[in-house]
Amino acid sequence: MLEAIILEKTKNSPEIILDKENNTFKIAGRSIVEDPGEFYSPIYKWLEEYVKNPLKSTDFIIDLEYFNSSSARQIMEIIMLLEKISDTGQKAKISWLYEEGDEMSKERGDEIKLVSKLDFEIKEYPAEDF
Amino acid sequence: MTTKTIYDFYKLLENDNISFSYRGGFTNNVLTTATQLFKENIGEEHSKLKNKLSFLMIESFQNISRYSEQEGTDILEDTSEFFMTRNVGDTFYIISANLIDNDKIPTVKEKLERVNTLDKSELNKLYREVLTNKQISEKGGAGLGFIEMVRKTKGKLPFDFVKVDEKQSMFFMQIELKNPKVDDGLEPLPLSDAKFVQEIVADENILMMHKGDFSKEAVGPMLRMVEENMQNVSLKVHKKIFHFLVEILQNISKHAYPINNKREGIFQIGFDDNKFHIGTGNFIAKDEVANLKNQIEMVNSKTKEELNELYRKYLREGKSTKTGSAGLGLIDLARETTDKINFEFIEINNNYSFFSLTVNF
Numbered sequence: 043m044l045e046a047i048i049l050e051k052t053k054n055s056p057e058i059i060l061d062k063e064n065n066t067f068k069i070a071g072r073s074i075v076e077d078p079g080e081f082y083s084p085i086y087k088w089l090e091e092y093v094k095n096p097l098k099s100t101d102f103i104i105d106l107e108y109f110n111s112s113s114a115r116q117i118m119e120i121i122m123l124l125e126k127i128s129d130t131g132q133k134a135k136i137s138w139l140y141e142e143g144d145e146m147s148k149e150r151g152d153e154i155k156l157v158s159k160l161d162f163e164i165k166e167y168p169a170e171d172f
Numbered sequence: 173m174t175t176k177t178i179y180d181f182y183k184l185l186e187n188d189n190i191s192f193s194y195r196g197g198f199t200n201n202v203l204t205t206a207t208q209l210f211k212e213n214i215g216e217e218h219s220k221l222k223n224k225l226s227f228l229m230i231e232s233f234q235n236i237s238r239y240s241e242q243e244g245t246d247i248l249e250d251t252s253e254f255f256m257t258r259n260v261g262d263t264f265y266i267i268s269a270n271l272i273d274n275d276k277i278p279t280v281k282e283k284l285e286r287v288n289t290l291d292k293s294e295l296n297k298l299y300r301e302v303l304t305n306k307q308i309s310e311k312g313g314a315g316l317g318f319i320e321m322v323r324k325t326k327g328k329l330p331f332d333f334v335k336v337d338e339k340q341s342m343f344f345m346q347i348e349l350k351n352p353k354v355d356d357g358l359e360p361l362p363l364s365d366a367k368f369v370q371e372i373v374a375d376e377n378i379l380m381m382h383k384g385d386f387s388k389e390a391v392g393p394m395l396r397m398v399e400e401n402m403q404n405v406s407l408k409v410h411k412k413i414f415h416f417l418v419e420i421l422q423n424i425s426k427h428a429y430p431i432n433n434k435r436e437g438i439f440q441i442g443f444d445d446n447k448f449h450i451g452t453g454n455f456i457a458k459d460e461v462a463n464l465k466n467q468i469e470m471v472n473s474k475t476k477e478e479l480n481e482l483y484r485k486y487l488r489e490g491k492s493t494k495t496g497s498a499g500l501g502l503i504d505l506a507r508e509t510t511d512k513i514n515f516e517f518i519e520i521n522n523n524y525s526f527f528s529l530t531v532n533f
Contacts, residue, residue, distance in 0.1 A: 053392070053396075054392075055364070074395075074420055074422075076425070076426070100303070101278060103283045107411075108414065108415060108418070108420045109503050110415075110419060110501070111419060111499065111500035111501035112500070112501070114487060114504075115486075115487065115490060115500060118487045118488060122488070143407055145407075145408050146408060146411040146412065146415070146436060147411075153480075153483070153484065153487075154487070156484060157484045157487050157488050159262065
């Protein structure tokens, strides 16, 4: 079994959950890391292994309030890795979540959906009350 | 704000190791960020001054709110409250400017003139007197702040009142904190320098300005500052500004030409005609100028739809390495701004040029 990767979010990097055992795959928060290649490389390695032998159905949650343009490339890279799951006959989808009223995150999702080959759902969730 | 004013501003602050100015509604967030910015970015030789500097910045801030006649307003006027901290040579300057009722001027003037003439023991005596005199304290602004500023800096407090109309004046004050361990042999900057800066940022409708070494440590506090102080604009505009600040500031910290191991740059946010303007300036190696110029001209020549297509293409394929191809960041910037990207290169010497850029949202 692949060992899970769980990273807490920081002020510049997102929360990451890659947990095959509990069927949870998530990237959430903000990704404005200056060196995204370094941050994301263990994630690619994990996913490269995972896509060879994935669960029957993988629901990958992306819930990002901000990401810089170099992170956009990395997120696309993750999606393209997940596209390989179809070669194994299993299913994979992206759930792109954004907070109510956050048009920019929605638009970014719409755009990535356009270039993605995966089943891609864009969902709004209610804004947090303080 | 034009690419030319970015350069003029840079020249004006050329000798500043770090400077930061802010106009508009004063909240504790501004203060937190300003103190943090200086804590994280002042030179090693001044590190012992950090606590004193934070303390004086807080005093100066509180002074603005104590004497200010302005209600918290979102609309910027020429007379909006102004705050600036800068380090030149061995001295830190903290400058405040705010409106004051003309009839209060004599009292404030008297307090300032008094603290400016007292010696150390007289100041201590006055401090204890004011502290224990309930009657004076209750009136508020008994001058304790001024006494503290003078005691902490062992210097004077230059000040001035500039008449606005029959009712009000702008009250300028400068705190000077000199590092006793370093002597640059320079005369202190006169208050008129600060008044000149205030005049320009008011004329140019600049909300926030920062000049310094755009290392990672500087980018973080700047971003938090913008994030916390723009909550009054719509979420969409707020996110856009934040998004492009990240791109622009990270670009400076990565690509600016290092001079004396510093990646110097200047950054401004302005607001007028219902648009936000972001302007940046930094040095760039001369052999990179042609390529960068090509990239900006390329994205400027394309329609929004062409830029969208290009963005999506690069998203899947990654940036091609051939010369003149723009990165995702630049394409993204070009398609989101309301006008073309304005830019200018000013040749400084055989090694580097000054690159300034302005965009509108």
